[in-house]
Ligand code: K7E
């Protein structure tokens with residue numbers, strides 16, 4: 001017969017009294033609104049963004065981290081921060097830039113032999129399959145130091161950084177072609193290509209831009225520089241890019257903002273750049289047939305510049321690779337429609353947004369109907385003949401994103417601080433909403449893919465004056481969430497972003513992301529390969545050869561093996577640590593103070609700390625993640641012996657503190673704990689726990705922990721037989737610790753089952 005245990009009763013009683021207490025203490029909605037001075041609109045906005053405790057967001061956003069050189073991950077609609085991903089900048093929590101493996105990734109981003117430990121990240125791009133986000137990879141550019149990084153969304157880690165060997169800076173990246181064959185990176189400020197010098201007097205002749213098409217190998221998850229190429233372009237100061245899709249697949253578009261080719265010199269009395277770069281009424285959009293350029297590259301017709309294949313301007317012009325079209329003055333943003341039939345460009349100094357028609361452009365190109373040639377011999381198409389519509393959307397329009405509803409778009413309007421919703425097919429404005437303040441990019445859910453999802457829009461505002469609690473002259477950035485599901489846009493939430501100036505964000509339906517929770521044991525997470533230093537429990541060792549010391553160690557709740565490491569002053573030390581855990585979220589850290597060492601070793605991962613022990617002394621090391629009740633005891637000593645020191649300085653004297661009575665007491669405790677474990681196991685196995693994958697994982701973990709207790713138990717009993725009460729007591733203590741870990745996980749699993757309505761399947765066996 002099944003009886004409700006007294007323990008269950010007391011838990012039930014606790015829950016009941018909690019309910020009653022809530023009912024008594026809670027205010028009504030009206031009272032809360034009054035006390036907090038909230039309007040009905042506010043409450044509706046709150047309800048639209050609120051995700052209850054334990055709930056999930058519908059979309060996951062990847063935001064550029066601006067000058068932080070990182071990527072910020074947050075959920076939509078809750079705007080809750082989920083992660084920072086270290087990309088161009090060391091990120092201590094993830095050990096990124098602190099373990100030898102990630103240092104190798106950051107080293108790929110060195111320029112001219114110099115470490116570049118930050119990045120000006122602007123545009124993240126998600127990998128696409130057939131123009132639709134597939135959730136596999138994320139790419140992001142560094143504007144200041146022309147680089148592209150590859151982040152694998154299996155573990156949200158940066159795997160590769162490539163440096164553009166042609167450019168000194170860029171802006172039109174990262175944008176992917178519809179099957180992620182190429183990642184586009186366009187130049188910004190013109191320079192001589194290939195990192196060369198040329199005097200400014202040769203600006204028109206020697207200074208250039210280049211649109212680079214980095215080949216991406218999806219199987220390897222890496223960019224292949226040897227299979228990548230660039231198209232040389234005039235010194236027009238290229239800005240943003242976008243890849244054509246569907247109708248315009250095989251083409252890409254890049255705008256420019258200083259086709260005047262003006263060079264300032266304010267200090268010598270010349271009018272500044274800003275004046276000279278806005279003389280003309282129009283700038284020039286670059287239209288590039290990258291498929292044709294790829295063919296020329298494969299035929300060996302590209303020339304090599306600093307190791308990169310480049311299609312020169314004259315070849316590009318002759319072979320129908322490169323065309324120009326006048327576009328609104330000082331544009332910022334070129335956005336291809338989901339069907340690829342329209343290209344929308346906004347001029348910062350024009351209140352109109354221009355809609356170009358791909359059909360018209362393609363017709364002009366096919367008929368070789370050119371208005372003129374630019375000074376470099378590039379065919380220029382007639383503006384009016386390429387245009388579909390010009391629409392007045394407000395002062396200082398910048399970027400455009402697409403809605404789920406065909407023909408509907410949203411444009412950020414910088415000077416007017418607003419988002420304008422409009423119909424580009426018919427050319428009419430539908431709605432506007434103020435944002436706070438001076439919006440740069442904006443982003444709709446999957447809004448730059450072939451299948452925009454509508455629903456929400458994020459406005460990335462440059463200025464946050466008066467929006468948040470003041471924190472000094474450097475204000476946070478402001479991301480505003482806007483509901484776009486109805487005919488009228490509604491601002492729902494202001495999120496301060498305190499980590500650099502994010503420029504662009506992309507958001508993907510959360511269900512498309514399938515990140516892993518653990519690594520295969522011994523994985524070098526930065527390369528994705530099995531680490532040559534992977535170490536299994538039981539094979540930990542310290543190997544020396546001359547002045548080099550390799551420590552092969554393991555981490556598991558709650559100890560680091562080895563616990564004493566002895567080296568000589570001046571030794572080069574490698575500490576390779578493998579986390580033996582299979583349980584979710586059981587990350588261990590590792591630091592050696594004063595040596596700038598900090599690792600993050602997630603379950604299954606192998607990471608290496610590398611340093612020269614150049615100062616003798618005693619250096620405690622420890623785990624930096626609060627991983628378990630005995631976390632503080634997850635410690636050890638690095639003994640750096642002074643020159644000329646003797647070996648036994650790291651030896652310990654054994655004391656004999658414990659007697660038989662201590663041992664017996666410890667064993668008694670172990671026996672009592674085992675009873676608790678048995679009852680928890682009884683509860684779990686009598687329920688349908690196998691229907692709960694999370695609990696299955698916990699049960700595996702608990703079983704592991706209990707199996708670990710077997711060895712210490714045997715050692716304790718052997719020592720007791722030999723009447724070595726000191727070691728018998730200590731090993732019995734270790735046996736107990738594994739039991740505690742087992743019970744801890746078991747109780748968590750039990751609570752989860754209770755809270756999630758697990759059903760009784762068998763009657764627990766009577767003990
Ligand atoms: Cu894509 Cu800031 Cu509009 Cu760069 S952005 S500047």
Ligand code: CUA
Pocket residue numbers: 557558587588589623624625626627628631632634
């Ligand atoms: Cu491992 Cu704390």
